[in-house]
Amino acid sequence: MTKDLTLPALYMGLLAAFVGYSASFAIVLAGLSAMGATDTQAATGLFFATIGMGICSIWLPAVTRIPAAVAWSTPGAAFLAASVMLPGGMAEAVGALILCAVLICLTGFIPVLGRAVASIPKPIANGLLAGVLFKLCLAPALALGTIPALVLPVLVAWLIGLTWNRLAAMPFAVVAFLVVLFFSVTTTDGAPNDGLQWLPQFTAIFPIFTLQAFISVSIPLYLVTMAGQNIPGFAVLELNNYPVDRQPLLRKTGLVSLAIAPFGAVPVNMSAITAAMMAGEDAGHDPKTRYWAAIVSGIVYTLIAFAAGLITSLAGLAPAGLITAVAGLALMPALVSSISAAFVDKDQLEAPALTFLIAASGMVLFEVGGAFWGVLVGLAVWQAKVRFNRKVTNS
Helix, strand or coil: CHHHCCHHHHHHHHHHHHHHHHCCHHHHHHHHHHCCCCHHHHHHHHHHHHHHHHHHHHHHHHHHCCCCCEEECHHHHHHHHHCCCCCCHHHHHHHHHHHHHHHHHHHHHCHHHHHHHHCCCHHHHHHHHHHHHHHHHCHHHHHHHHCHHHHHHHHHHHHHHHHHCHHHHHHHHHHHHHHHHHHHCCCCCCCHHHHCCCCCCCCCCCCCCCHHHHHHHHHHHHHHHHHHHHHHHHHHHHHCCCCCCHHHHHHHHHHHHHHHHHHCCCCEEECCHHHHHHHCHHHCCCHHHCHHHHHHHHHHHHHHHCCHHHHHHHHHHCCCCHHHHHHHHHHHHHHHHHHHHHCCCCCCCHHHHHHHHHHHHCCEECCEEHHHHHHHHHHHHHHHHHHHHHHHHHC
16 A cells, blocks of 8 residues: 555645645634634634544545545535524534534435435525625625734735635635734733643533524535535546545545534535545546545644644634634635536526525524525525426427
């Protein structure tokens, strides 16, 4: 196995891990904070989410011999960040995370569930994803209006990285964020660095299970994880001519998600962006050796996990709005892509539009959030138009 390790695979694995983590850790922290997590609980959730994708990124490629890249659910974390805090706070959110992981596990064991998710019209699925991302993507503009001196350097760095290489945009923005943080945090007498520590102080979170949380959080979180991450992740591998047995991969990522959920970690899933990096020729001329790129990324993720306490502490020093602005920048490409895909069918514009608007509104009906109602209304309108068009065609 080690004889398959090549220099291109090593390099691409390191790069993918750096890009994947730097582009989305702020989103995970924003999601946990929105759910009511304390700084210690957020650090714990970040640690276990990173460990989870590290373990899967080593385990899956080693077993399958394909570059089966794994990441945490970035759209899922964005959904949490844009959601209204549950009445039970973080304890109820943990219960919802556990139930979401159960749904992913069941999808791995019951293929019909996967087919049911895949049968949701892509415009509606993308409308849901766009609605989930929209509120957080407003954060850079809102922060620019309140803390322009702090946000502007981050925006400029992001733009410079974007014009050079799309994958460099967020690493550049994160570096600028750290520079801004260094100059904006005053160090008087006992410098704030005294409280920084690498590992979080792990705290137990006893879950609370409610029907409201299951409908409002677990189901939408499951849908955006499947539609926004797992399905595109499988597609990337298949486009690069790798054989993909979806059910075992869903079972493994589902079981790991279930193991880390009690600690406040978002689910882990197949990755599309880092998979595209590691499944192509940049990871080696021989497709049979590229799985090592994913393994290397998993090793890096596992090591980075032990800096969760430090990263959370540094993020906690950031002025209000700055960390969510960074998270919003990271989601811009996904928002543009999902909006574009939501309105490709000119005969079916109303259904994805309603899904997007209801999901983005933040509305709550019968104590159930807008993401659930957006999908429900979107599907109803979609089916009504399909039946109407059939009648017109047959008449």
